[in-house]
Amino acid sequence: xxxxxxxxxxxxxxxxxxxxxxxxxxxxxxxxxxxxxxxxxxxxxxxxxxxxxxxxxxxxxxxxxxxxxxxxxxxxxxxxxxxxxxxxxxxxxxxxxxxxxxxxxxxxxxxxxxxxxxxxxxxxxxxxxxxxxxxxxxxxxxxxxxxxxxxxxxxxxxxxxxxxxxxxxxxxxxxxxxxxxxxxxxxxxxxxxxxxxxxxxxxxxxxxxxxxxxxxxxxxxxxxxxxxxxxxxxxxxxxxxxxxxxxxxxxxxx
Numbered sequence: 001x002x003x004x005x006x007x008x009x010x011x012x013x014x015x016x017x018x019x020x021x022x023x024x025x026x027x028x029x030x031x032x033x034x035x036x037x038x039x040x041x042x043x044x045x046x047x048x049x050x051x052x053x054x055x056x057x058x059x060x061x062x063x064x065x066x067x068x069x070x071x072x073x074x075x076x077x078x079x080x081x082x083x084x085x086x087x088x089x090x091x092x093x094x095x096x097x098x099x100x101x102x103x104x105x106x107x108x109x110x111x112x113x114x115x116x117x118x119x120x121x122x123x124x125x126x127x128x129x130x131x132x133x134x135x136x137x138x139x140x141x142x143x144x145x146x147x148x149x150x151x152x153x154x155x156x157x158x159x160x161x162x163x164x165x166x167x168x169x170x171x172x173x174x175x176x177x178x179x180x181x182x183x184x185x186x187x188x189x190x191x192x193x194x195x196x197x198x199x200x201x202x203x204x205x206x207x208x209x210x211x212x213x214x215x216x217x218x219x220x221x222x223x224x225x226x227x228x229x230x231x232x233x234x235x236x237x238x239x240x241x242x243x244x245x246x247x248x249x250x251x252x253x254x
Contacts, residue, residue, distance in 0.1 A: 009107040009126055013097065019135025021111070021164045023125070024104035032125050034109065034164040035100055036142040041080070043100040044142040046163035048153040049091045090149040092163070111168060118224060125161055129229030132168045141167040141239040151246040171228050172237040172245055 016022065018039035023032045035045030077083035077099050086093035097106075110127035118129055132138065150163050166172065228234055237245050 009110060011106055011108045013106060017135065019138035021109035021168050023107050023109060024101045034160040036138060036164050036167045038139050038142055041097045043095050043097055044092065044146050045095065045100060046150050046153065046160045047091050047093065049089065087147060087149060091153045092145050092150050094146055109164065118227065124223050128227055130169050130171065133170060138167050144239045148243060165228060169228065170236050171234045174233045174235060
């Protein structure tokens with residue numbers, strides 16, 4: 001099992017537990033979409049607001065008020081009336097597992113991995129050295145943010161992986177101008193940086209394999225340096241105080 005975890009975090013639905021950070025790949029593994037499994041075949045996740053349609057309230061029970069799911073090109077969920085629920089002007093929404101996966105495979109993000117394990121993962125956005133909080137706390141954060149929002153979506157500083165990482169750890173980065181918590185974003189930024197830093201090595205290492213190895217090493221180290229379990233510019237923020245720290249207004253009804 002440990003050997004397989006070096007290759008993939010793929011899991012079966014029956015293995016899921018409330019509070020799990022899950023993800024699936026989109027566009028032929030071009031990128032991954034993350035969310036928090038809250039039980040009952042439901043996932044809370046974060047998307048850009050412009051891709052979302054208005055949805056009904058959670059208290060709505062009429063079949064005629066089936067929510068329109070997260071992407072405007074999709075049909076309403078035929079199974080769960082509350083699938084696609086979101087507050088106005090918020091990118092945080094509730095989806096059923098089927099609509100979240102969109103026929104993709106299911107993967108579980110790993111927490112509390114060792115430094116050596118982290119460095120073996122060539123692709124970012126699959127694990128962190130930071131430990132997870134208890135599942136009750138994780139689910140509470142996700143459901144609170146479903147009602148109150150998670151600020152503005154930003155592909156590099158506040159994306160779906162950042163949302164899930166916060167729900168699992170409660171950690172917020174102090175430097176709002178730097179890279180976010182997302183390992184996926186760190187990978188995007190880390191690859192060209194590693195290539196740039198390793199370019200002088202081509203003058204010292206004639207073997208192309210040696211240059212490639214050095215570049216890969218720098219890439220992995222750049223990802224490791226931005227991992228929330230390693231960074232020193234993070235603080236633990238209660239979810240009730242998150243709106244203040246993000247500089248956003250809550251979405252509670254008047």
